[in-house]
Amino acid sequence: MEQAGSRIFSIRERQLAATQGLASALSCAQAGLLADDLHTFERQTACQREFCAELRSLHAELARAEDPFCNSSAQQQALLEAHQEACRQARLYAALLRRARRTVDIFCRVLASSGTTYVVPRARS
Numbered sequence: 001m002e003q004a005g006s007r008i009f010s011i012r013e014r015q016l017a018a019t020q021g022l023a024s025a026l027s028c029a030q031a032g033l034l035a036d037d038l039h040t041f042e043r044q045t046a047c048q049r050e051f052c053a054e055l056r057s058l059h060a061e062l063a064r065a066e067d068p069f070c071n072s073s074a075q076q077q078a079l080l081e082a083h084q085e086a087c088r089q090a091r092l093y094a095a096l097l098r099r100a101r102r103t104v105d106i107f108c109r110v111l112a113s114s115g116t117t118y119v120v121p122r123a124r125s
Contacts, residue, residue, distance in 0.1 A: 016082055018051050019055065025044045083102050
């Protein structure tokens, strides 16, 4: 029983670290997008994928554990706070991406309608 409790505690600690990492990656991706830093944006998006895959794996590992409720209340509170922060960052990130998508759509419409006012010069023979 003690060994199972230790294993579950370890899984929860890894969940906490991955959740905090996900929140940080979301925040950094937002900053990269706002600063027009494509490299940072792409790197942080890849980090988000890795953290999500790790969290799925840890969730499955925890489901296989004998007693999923064997952890400290301090650990539960920290995990809850990290989860709430990750959710808050995800909502902010989604709103930012929606606004960026609207901006891109506007530019696409302007570009598509500019064909009636701008004629591309013909190549000289």
